[in-house]
Amino acid sequence: MNKLLLLGLATLFFTFSATAQEIEESENPVEDEFTRIIEGSNDYQGYKVVDYNDLVKLKQNTANFISNLNNEIVTQNNTIEQQQKEITQLKNNLESTQDNLKEVTAEKDAITFLGMPFSKGTYMALMWGIVAILILFLLFFIFQFKKGHAQTTEARNNLIATDKEFDEYKAKALVKEQRLGRLLQDERNKASDR
Template sequence: MKFFSLVFTTMLVVQSTNLLAQSDLSSRFDSLSLKAQFEYVYEKSETYERYKVIKIGTYNLLKSNSLDSVNVYRSDLTKRIDDIAGLEKTLAAKDETISTLTANLESTRNSKDSMQFLGAELAKGAYNSMMWGLVFSLLALAVILILMFKRSHAVTNETKHRLSEVEEEFETHRKSALKREQKLARELMDERLKHKF
């Protein structure tokens, strides 16, 4: 029994030494980069002919650290892909907002640069030209009407003046005709009176 206890104690000591060595190796391993871990394993492995022999504990530790690093990189990559997808969605939303704002701006510019006239939408330049054309047309029409009024006023005054002259001539002619008629009537009367006696 003593032998078994001695063997068991020896194995326990060897195992605990092995565990301590592995935990010491594990803490040193974790502080190294993945590349440095591979180099450490290569340097600490034994050479047998043309081959390198790696301890299983070291191999398992390197495998575990490598897989952890790969998993960290994968999760980081997944997070970054999700971030990129989120940024692309945000960018698409911003592009849509920019398109909407550009359309609104263009609509506002068009409405600002145009005017409604008799149900038709005209550019401000065309509207201004049309309004000034209308103003100048109305001014020209007013000048023509004023000139026509003056001309007709002058013709009316001249006609009135001629009418008054004609009326005066007529009055003079009527008076002279009346005098002649009276004179002829007297002469006729005188002749009748002469012939009666």
């Protein structure tokens, strides 16, 4: 859009330059005609005598020249108005394009998550926040698992030790029971022998 604006301004500049050259070129014939009439006139008692037909022709040429200049001014004014309209339109197009560019950039930078639009920075912060929370939960569960595992291992060791003690107690109790059973049988045998 900036290129179009520059192109429009360059066109306007060249149009004015060309018009100025045309005006300079068209002024020369009138000046030349004035010079020719003055130089071609006769002197009479300190006055210049000019041919009437030359004056009429000069008047017509001058009127034509002024008319051409007026037409050129009107044309140039129309050109200026047209170029100003084009410049205004280009500026409006530029503003519209810049607004569209801002919208497209915002849409490009936006990410929709759970139906809500987020900028890339916010989205990244949200995702890293979720990852950090998940890592914290993972560490918490690992800690709880290790703690539970340690408690379970301790409980198993205690159970094994208790089982060993119980087995030893059962063995001692069995030995004691057998010994008491023999003593009882020995006493019964002694009592029946008597």
